[in-house]
Amino acid sequence: MKTYMVKITIDGKELEVPEGTVIIQAALENDIHIPHYCYHPDLSIDGNCRMCLVEVEGMPKLPIACATPVADGMVVHTKNENVTKAQESVMEFLLINHPIDCPICDQAGECGLQDYYMNHGLHNSRIGLREKVLKRKVIDLGEMIVLDTERCILCSRCIRFFDEVTHTGELQFYKRGDRTEIGTYKDQPIDNSYSGNVVDICPVGALTSKDFRFKQRVWFLKGTKSVCPTCSTGCNIRIDHTKGVVFRLVPRRNPEVNKSWMCDKGRMAYPLINGENRLKYPMIRNGENLEPSPWEEALDRVVKELKKIKEESGPEAIAGIASPQGTNEDLFLFKKWIREGIGTSLMDFRVNDEDKKVREMEDSILRRKDENPNTRGALALDLVPKNGGLDTKGILTAVKEGKIKGLYLQRPIDHFPDKTLLKEALEKAEFVVMHATHNGEGMRAAHVVLPSCTYAEKDGTFTNYEDRVQQIHRAFPPIGESRPDWEIFRDLLVHFGVSLSFPTAQDVFLQLSKEERAFQGMTLKGIGDLGRRISS
Amino acid sequence: MREHKKILTANLDDPESHTLKSYEAHGGYKAFQKALKEMTPEEIIEEMKKSGLRGRGGAGFPTGLKWSFMDKKSPKPKYLVNNSDESEPGTFKDRLLMERNTHQMLEGMIIAAYALDVHLAFVYIRGEYTSCIENTERAVEEAKEKGYLGKNILGTGFDLEIIVYKGAGAYICGDETGMLSSLEGKRGYPKVKPPFPAIQGLFGCPTVVNNTETLATVPWILQNGSDTYAKIGPEKSPGTRLFCVSGHVKKPGVYELEMGSPLMELINDHCGGMQNGSRLKGIIPGGPSVPILTAEECDKAILDFDSMKEIGSHLGSGGVIVFGEEACMVRSLLVLTEFFADESCGQCTPCREGTGWAVKLLHPFVEGKGELPDLDLLMDVADRMKFRTVCTLADAAASPIESFIIKYRKEFEDHIANGGCASHSQTQN
Amino acid sequence: MSFELSEKAKKEIERELGRYPVKDSALLPVFWIVHNERGCVDDEAVEYIAGLFDFSAAKVLGVLSFYWMLRRKSAGKYVISLCKNISCYLREYENILTHLQDLLKVQVGETTKDGVFTLQLAECLGSCGTAPMMMVNNRYYEDLTRERVTELVEGWRKEAMTNGK
Incomplete structure (x- = not known):
């Protein structure tokens, strides 16, 4: 099927993008970053976080960039006053019930909340000390994952991963409104050979890796592009290491090979590199x-x-x-x-x-x-x-x-x-x-x-x-x-x-x-x- | 008292009005026969367009137009869903129809299904409405026995099955796509649009969702002609409407009035005016999702879609909630905001967090510990949550916050000054 | 304790499972069948239903917990849901609430010690013209007064005593 190109303008920049792409994708491919939490290129569109609201000339309300397909002649603004206000609002809403426990959070340094707060936060906090919705913390979900439901921003990426990629459905939302909570059934451990991926795609510190937890602050790590050697698929990975020690392997996106995923077997193969039994001399x-x-x-x-x-x-x-x-x-x-x-x-x-x-x-x-x-x-x-x-x-x-x-x-x-x-x-x-x-x-x-x-x-x-x-x-x-x-x-x-x-x-x-x-x-x-x- | 045309409630004096026998005795089940035997689906849709009927669920979207959007060329099956998840506070008209005029609603569904090439239709009824569910199920059985539903209806070759589907308690399932999610066995999350249901609705198939009252109006239009219908009431909001009146009036209840009637005619003539000689403080004219009108605004208010818009509110669900002077508007706002917070599905950030935050901000005012800056913060929170979500619940939640605080600001300020509700007995608990 | 449903319920479930273009639609109807029989959809039921649909138990519970009417644990024989929304508020449901609390000696969300009554508040039940009102199990009781409530509660008490819980 022939792909037609359409002309759109994002922040004054004229672009030609394939018909059918959504605004966020078109922007990303042209190095314009539209902040987002729930959008993930390898999962279905959910549109819940509302962080990617943009202004499209001629549309009465701000649409979400992740679910709005481009159209010829579309003029999009991602940084004007309306959009900025919307982003600040979403940030503020996300933080009112967030525990803000960054000093003890393992996600610090690669947290979507921290990152966007620097750019899109309302730095003059209006959130009083009023009671937050308290939720459960440090739930052990088996060998790979620890869950903190209070830090969760309910973006549903992990749910969609288990629903759409592994078709196992271990994680779900329970209840509704601001009482909504993420979790497995009765806190059962997640027994799934791809579970580590949900840690990667969690934009905040809700799902953290049991293996990596508290071992190293991410800003001390250096990432090296590589390929997983544990099977012939050749999933693209990044080796996170410092001083000759590997701390973790994470998937590197390759739409043609592994999308954004890798299996737990490959992920957990890194201790072999650091291993005590490495042969060091002839x-x-x-x-x-x-x-x-x-x-x-x-x-x-x-x-x-x-x-x-x-x-x-x-x-x-x-x-x-x-x-x-x-x-x-x-x-x-x-x-x-x-x-x-x-x-x-x-x-x-x-x-x-x-x-x-x-x-x-x-x-x-x-x-x-x-x-x-x-x-x-x-x-x-x-x-x-x-x-x-x-x-x-x-x-x-x-x-x-x-x-x-x-x-x-x-x-x-x-x-x-x-x-x-x-x-x-x-x-x-x-x-x-x-x-x-x-x-x-x-x-x-x-x-x-x-x-x-x-x-x-x-x-x-x-x-x-x-x-x-x-x-x-x-x-x-x-x-x-x-x-x-x-x-x-x-x-x-x-x-x-x-x-x-x-x-x-x-x-x-x-x-x-x-x-x-x-x-x-x-x-x-x-x-x-x-x-x-x-x-x- | 001025006479009003009765389209939906003409025969409700008959205690057996919910039965097929009574419905037919009063001329029912003629329109669908005419439709199936004498009209093409296109002609029916054209009639609906000409009638000017606008959806009675709340948004007032033209019904004929909605039907014409159905993706008829799709090879997939098409579905009709009757939205009987009436959950907007102060609204109880569809309940009346399901309990007392069940067959008129079913006849409307049969006509709609025929016009839309639908062979399986659903009545999604809120789980709390047990009597409606039982009644509708019984009515479906009666219609089946009569050959009005099922295979090859009256020898026309048209097949239709209607399934009565029982909700389980969630306001958001009254939202068109929230309802479809619920029907699909999921959490009742509204869906991101586009695609619209007419293209990709239930199970990804073209679907039309219509409100119960809307569907119940359809047989009358076909029977009496679209021009007859179009002549009732104002040109752009024709027909009659069921208004559900509750609150501080003498005779609350459901009243069928022609569109374009003055709001105060409804209150004074039909509902007997205010109860216990109370003075009117304000009226929410169409469920809490629409802005409240002050007593002065009520005097000018005309009950049709466009007039209501002109005075800054909306006809909404037809839930007319009347506040007498004894009502505490601070407490009332908390009641309404708690409702939206309870019922927010929780998927979109602004709604999930905004509704909960607003409740927390309102509590101190009720308790007499409110502070002035928080009043502005509340307004700002409302402003920041609206128009930014998948469905309109957040917009709805913002509506009472903004309209109550703007229109009854003094009452909020008095609560701050007096450390609570000084003059209204209801809040002293 | 193993999970067992009556033959009638099983038959109803079977009918629901085959009734919709996509089987998933039967989830809510199956919840209701189980709820009607057991007074709740408890963990055993959740796991049973998950098996019927080939869903994870998590998915079943996720849907279940979205809807307020579906209980996860059994409650009193009479579950009183008193409407607290605007029309009932304007018609002073709070008087009825205090009265119920006095009569039953429970707070909102609690069940009486004898297991006969559970008291809870509900959002608008669509009975606003006849406010204040309450739903008890499946039935609506409208235009409530303190006297009417006393009468009803006493009737249910007697009923519970004669018929056992």
């Missing part, structure tokens, strides 16, 4: 134990052992198993490393049918069955065996049979379904190198383990289930001595005589976009904040 096997070692020593060992196998048994005695946990940059250099460094095409990345699961939904909202962020990237980079070559199972079988002696694993593969084969193969292998982000069981069979940093500590790109290439950014330097995978591969390649000059992940991407057909013509600028799909 480890080298010494008898039964893995012992920390300097990088140089570990790399020397890897180079020495692999060269030895290569010389004694040929490159076909070494195989690599990549990980769809890695970025496109990691995988691109993994492939180069195996192909040009080792000199073999024995590689795969599929350990547990990732390629089959990558597009399958786990629920009806966002989660997919493939728990990797970059399976489609690995496929696009062709990290699969060709012409009857060995897949992961084939490789492990060959290792078990002694045909393959050296194994290079980008990550532990303890999720390989045939545990017996895996165990036998790893026991049999002469030399196993592994990258790992965390200390764990999977490292047991390795001779050398190289510490890899998490997605939070590196730049790069992931390709999601629908072949959308999306950027992640480094929030802080890698923990300990861990490094991005691509850097490790780059250095190994140099050791194997392949000379490369990739100081940054951006340089890797540039090369990747030249060499890899799927990525041809793509630029990081073009990918931007919202990603770009690989054209088929």
